[in-house]
Amino acid sequence: xxxxxxxxxxxxxxxxxxxxxxxxxxxxxxxxxxxxxxxxxxxxxxxxxxxxxxxxxxxxxxxxxxxxxxxxxxxxxxxxxxxxxxxxxxxxxxxxxxxxxxxxxxxxxxxxxxxxxxxxxxxxxxxxxxxxxxxxxxxxxxxxxxxxxxxxxxxxxxxxxxxxxxxxxxxxxxxxxxx
Numbered sequence: 001x002x003x004x005x006x007x008x009x010x011x012x013x014x015x016x017x018x019x020x021x022x023x024x025x026x027x028x029x030x031x032x033x034x035x036x037x038x039x040x041x042x043x044x045x046x047x048x049x050x051x052x053x054x055x056x057x058x059x060x061x062x063x064x065x066x067x068x069x070x071x072x073x074x075x076x077x078x079x080x081x082x083x084x085x086x087x088x089x090x091x092x093x094x095x096x097x098x099x100x101x102x103x104x105x106x107x108x109x110x111x112x113x114x115x116x117x118x119x120x121x122x123x124x125x126x127x128x129x130x131x132x133x134x135x136x137x138x139x140x141x142x143x144x145x146x147x148x149x150x151x152x153x154x155x156x157x158x159x160x161x162x163x164x165x166x167x168x169x170x171x172x173x174x175x176x177x178x179x
Contacts, residue, residue, distance in 0.1 A: 025158050032151035036100060037087030039144060043125055044080035051077070057124025061110050079103065087151075094159075097152035104145040111138045 047054040055073035058064065064072060079099065086096035114121060114133045122130045123137050131137050 025154055029151065029154035029158055032147055032154060033087045033090060033093065036144065036148055036151055037084045037096075040080045040084030040100065041088065042084075044077045044084055047077035047124075048081065054124060057122060060119070060121040060124070061114055062119070063110055063113065076103070094152065094155050097148060097155055100148045101145065101152060104141060104148055108138060108141045108145055111141055 051073065054077065055070065058069045058073045059066075080103065083096045083100050083103065086092050087100070111123065111133050115135060115138050119133065121133055123133050125131065125137075125141075
């Protein structure tokens with residue numbers, strides 16, 4: 001490492017740490033949490049209000065049998081509601097992000113399968129407006145998945161910088177002083 005790099009390195013690291021931990025990251029994390037949480041709340045409420053329509057949408061995908069389809073239709077709206085509430089309120093956010101990523105991954109894969117097979121079915125995302133599964137809906141769901149991945153990344157980076165700034169390691173519910 002050259003002399004210039006060794007002198008600039010602490011300044012650059014400090015600037016990046018300040019930008020990430022103090023200003024940009026918390027705002028981005030909050031926006032992502034509220035946006036994705038709102039999407040999950042909206043989606044879950046429409047499914048909970050019209051459970052038979054959602055059950056029909058699950059069966060339209062032709063990916064699961066009758067019993068598993070019933071289980072999916074009964075559990076997914078409640079999982080979406082829990083994820084939405086947790087993200088909007090900032091409760092157990094890392095777990096909520098991970099569940100959001102799993103749900104969006106499965107939904108993106110299901111939509112891609114339907115689009116690949118050429119089925120013309122409604123996506124079942126929410127009741128209004130009705131969107132037919134296709135490349136556009138797969139792209140929209142994939143973008144939501146990327147936003148959820150970014151949200152989890154923000155949460156993890158924010159936790160890392162919080163730990164580094166406070167000289168505290170956070171392991172589970174235990175705080176261990178270091179340095």
